[in-house]
Amino acid sequence: MRGFARYAALRYYRPPVIPTIAAYRGNLLKTSTASSVLLSRNYSSENEKSFFITTPIFYVNAAPHLGHMYTAVLADAIARWQRLCGRDVVYSTGTDEHGLKIQQAAESQGLPPREFCDSVSSKFKGLFDNVDISYSHYVRTTQPSHQEATLALWNRLIERDFIYKGTYEGWYSTSDEAFLTEDQVKEVTDKNGQTTMMSIDSGRPVEWMKESNYMFRLSHFAPQLSDWLDTKVITPDVHAHGLRSRLKFGLDDLSVSRERSRLQWGIPVPGDDSQTIYVWLDALTNYLTVSGFPDRHDACWPADVHVVGKDILTFHALYWPAFLMAADLPLPRKILCHSHWLSDGIKMSKSLGNVVNPLDSVQRYGVDGLRYYLLRDGVPHMDGNYRDDRAKTCLNAEVCNTMGNLLSRSTGKAINPSQQFPSFNQDVFQALAREDDVLMWKRLHSLPAATKKEYEDLHVYRAIDCIMAHLRDVNGFMQHHQPWQMAKDPKCAAELAVVLHVAMESLRVAGILLQPVIPNLASELLNRLSVPANQRTFSNAERSFPGDSPLGMDTGPLYRRLKS
Helix, strand or coil: CCCHHHHHHHCCCCCCCCCCHHHHCCCCCCCCCCCCCCCCCCCCCHHHCCEEEECCCEECCCCCCHHHHHHHHHHHHHHHHHHHCCCCEEEEEEEECCCHHHHHHHHHCCCCHHHHHHHHHHHHHHHHHHCCCCCCEEEECCCHHHHHHHHHHHHHHHHCCCEEEEEEEEEEECCCCEEECHHHEEEEECCCCCEEEEECCCCCECEEEEEEEEEECHHHHHHHHHHHHCCCCEECHHHHHHHHHHHHCCCCCEECEEECCCCCCCCEECCEEEEEECHHHHHHCHHHHHHCCCCCCCCCCCCCEEEEEHHHHHHHHHHHHHHHHHCCCCCCCCEEEECCEEECCEECCCCCCCCCCHHHHHHHHCHHHHHHHHHHHCCCCCCEEECHHHHHHHHHHHHHHHHHHHHHHHHCCCCCCCCEECCCCHHHHHHHCCHHHHHHHHHHHHHHHHHHHHHHCCCHHHHHHHHHHHHHHHHHHHHHHCHHHHCCCHHHHHHHHHHHHHHHHHHHHHHHHCCCCCHHHHHHHHHHCCCCHHHCCHHHHHCCCCCCEECCCCCCCCCCCCCC
16 A cells, blocks of 8 residues: 555545435435445345344453353344244354454463464354354454455545544543543542543543554544434434434544554554554454455345444444445444343442353253343343343243243143144134133234234344233133143033144244244244144244144153242
8 A cells, every 4th residue: 555644644634525314315326435325225125135134243352251142142033033034144243353452361361362362262152152143154353354354444445535644642441442532531539549540431441542543534424423323223222312412512533543563463554564453443344244345245235233232332333334434335224232231230240250151051041041031031222130030030930831831731641632733623712712712812813923023123022022922811711711621521622622722823823933032942842733844934923824733742841940
């Protein structure tokens, strides 16, 4: 890369005015520099583009914890839902392996940075494999294809005059790998009277830094970012409030490099060996890496959903779209921002010894048990409170009792000696049904649509609630009609068959719709009902099952009760 010196003179250069989001919503503008940004491409059919969902790539300064697993499981449920509906899905996750924090962590263990990264990255991959994360791409920032994509994005930003050589002076948090403004830090005095400047958001120490860096013209994009946020791209919207407030005061330009004398573990700035590309510009580019950038990447770009924690929303909802706008690339369609998990109401911390190891929880509850609890109790708009007693109560009440016992009752030999999924007789049903029974049966037929709306709106916990609410109604239906009493009277055979069909059909639909959440338990349930493997898609949930078929093998309780 030649001619870098000329960028030193561009500190007060202003590129052409960038139109507002409203001016180019869904359409490519005919003007040039930084004006042909797309909110999303228009496809004649959704099937022409793979559904692209991502987690952030996780920082390898320490072993994975429960919060990492929750992010991956939340994205996994959405990815599995899309596959259930027939979409081709690209689901990416991985590890962020560059930066000063990694360099220091490796040094503290006496390891070369790459060896340290290999070790920790394998732990993340091992966890995700253990809990059935159905990713299609596991990206590492140390892989050659990612470095190629990062350099391509950097060069494009240089060519379009959105990066210039300047001096950065201000606060920097090594722990957060973040540059902070004056209103993002505070002075804290410890019990010994020592004062330290801390990040208000993370509570981690910051240092004053003055360096010769490359700067990105972030200040130019405040109006466009404000318009973009107004399109409700962030869900739940509560997480966008702070960003909107920040944008009202404008944005400072962003340092996008570090002096290589301080940071050697990273991608060198092309043409300038004295600088290393800023870890967040490097890390965020992973989404383009997965899409195939800089070569053909239209098959899945733009991302349909970025799933992120609230602590990294600024990077994904301000810096990342600004980089994309400057590079003339389409913007992500949705950012699902979730809150954090606390441990007994307290933020997890190594010093407090309350960090939850997800593999320990898997041993306690099983893979699907832990997946279910996290997705059921984790609501994106507020912090979750991880407690073992709460997890046990949830799993015993819903997975063991509401769903598992209903399956055991309806398929057990005591009331179903023929081991059949009986067919449905409308006349018999009308003769025995109460008004509540009729309404319950109608709700079953609307359950797929209701659940689909929640999944599509990225409300996985609400989708689960829809399903469990119906199964509770079915348990009430069973309790009222008492099929165990009907089984004792041969004259009630027709009525018994209808009651069992209602229970099994409800379980079949629920099992199909719960596959994104508890794939293994849902598969066991559907196997017990002898639902063919090629009849477990969303469209099958919308259609009635004829029944009159033998049940599958009884393998015991669906989910064993957890001891208090």
